[in-house]
Amino acid sequence: MLYFINGCISALCYFINTVFWVLPIVILSLLKVIPIKSWQKFVSFPLDGCATAWISVNNINQNIFSRTRFDIKGLEGLTTKEWYLVISNHQSWVDILVLQRVFNRRIPFLKFFLKKELIWVPFIGIAWWALDFPFMRRYSRAFLKKNPHLKGKDLETTKKACEKFQHKPVSVMNFIEGTRFTEQKRHKTGGVYSKLLLPKAGGIAFVLSAMGKQLTRLVDVTIHYPGGTPTYWDFVTGKVSTINVSIQTVLIEDLFNKGIFSAAYFDDPAQKEIFQQWLNQMWRKKDRELEFMEQNNK
Numbered sequence: 001m002l003y004f005i006n007g008c009i010s011a012l013c014y015f016i017n018t019v020f021w022v023l024p025i026v027i028l029s030l031l032k033v034i035p036i037k038s039w040q041k042f043v044s045f046p047l048d049g050c051a052t053a054w055i056s057v058n059n060i061n062q063n064i065f066s067r068t069r070f071d072i073k074g075l076e077g078l079t080t081k082e083w084y085l086v087i088s089n090h091q092s093w094v095d096i097l098v099l100q101r102v103f104n105r106r107i108p109f110l111k112f113f114l115k116k117e118l119i120w121v122p123f124i125g126i127a128w129w130a131l132d133f134p135f136m137r138r139y140s141r142a143f144l145k146k147n148p149h150l151k152g153k154d155l156e157t158t159k160k161a162c163e164k165f166q167h168k169p170v171s172v173m174n175f176i177e178g179t180r181f182t183e184q185k186r187h188k189t190g191g192v193y194s195k196l197l198l199p200k201a202g203g204i205a206f207v208l209s210a211m212g213k214q215l216t217r218l219v220d221v222t223i224h225y226p227g228g229t230p231t232y233w234d235f236v237t238g239k240v241s242t243i244n245v246s247i248q249t250v251l252i253e254d255l256f257n258k259g260i261f262s263a264a265y266f267d268d269p270a271q272k273e274i275f276q277q278w279l280n281q282m283w284r285k286k287d288r289e290l291e292f293m294e295q296n297n298k
Contacts, residue, residue: 010061010237017057021051025127025130040164041164044164056104068240068243079106082107085174086172087204088221089177090179092230093180095175102245111170111171112174114135118135193284199279205275217249217250222247222293260274
């Protein structure tokens with residue numbers, strides 16, 4: 001009963017906090033419609049400030065009601081003054097709350113690539129737009145086969161969406177497994193890894209192609225739940241006692257200079273193979289790390 005009451009109060013606080021900060025974000029987004037680039041750049045700072053404050057209040061909520069202990073390793077050297085590409089394994093919706101908590105005020109506010117259609121979500125869609133979340137349109141191979149004139153258009157759209165990040169540091173987030181981990185999904189994809197699904201290179205290749213060496217580092221995050229994968233309700237009720245987070249960084253410049261990634265990725269099968277192999281190697285290392293964390297927490 002205590003967990004239930006705790007969860008209800010916490011969830012209510014999340015809701016009130018979200019409504020409280022969405023309102024000024026929507027108001028500021030209306031000001032951002034004014035088509036003056038210097039003005040839009042100026043307005044983006046208080047907008048990100050609102051989003052950062054929203055996360056900060058959520059973190060206070062977590063400290064009071066969830067009381068989860070975070071064991072975090074690898075935050076050294078991160079700053080709000082650089083550009084990052086953040087990737088992570090994905091098990092639960094709680095992952096997003098974890099990432100926001102871990103990186104809040106340590107790196108620039110996390111931005112997720114969103115499907116173009118999501119801009120029409122009432123209130124939230126315009127808030128995402130105002131916060132410079134990049135909207136993109138991905139075309140399938142079958143669609144491009146029927147419409148060859150649109151080849152490269154999705155990358156062009158992505159690059160245009162990323163232009164606003166040229167003069168202001170940003171953190172672009174991508175769950176490269178494409179979906180949340182389950183044992184059923186793992187077996188369906190061949191069971192190559194014991195704790196992970198197959199990594200998909202396409203998403204981060206789009207970001208690297210669009211932003212190039214403007215990005216400073218790739219931040220690789222490994223999230224482990226010693227008590228098993230939690231639900232959002234488990235987290236807000238305080239049933240998640242500990243969360244382990246391990247962070248590794250890779251210089252983006254090294255990926256280009258060592259030939260691991262190049263602008264020819266989308267046109268050169270050999271380049272795709274090199275980058276996918278590098279990503280698979282990183283994922284094997286992450287899989288071993290998760291196994292070690294599990295053994296260490298028994």
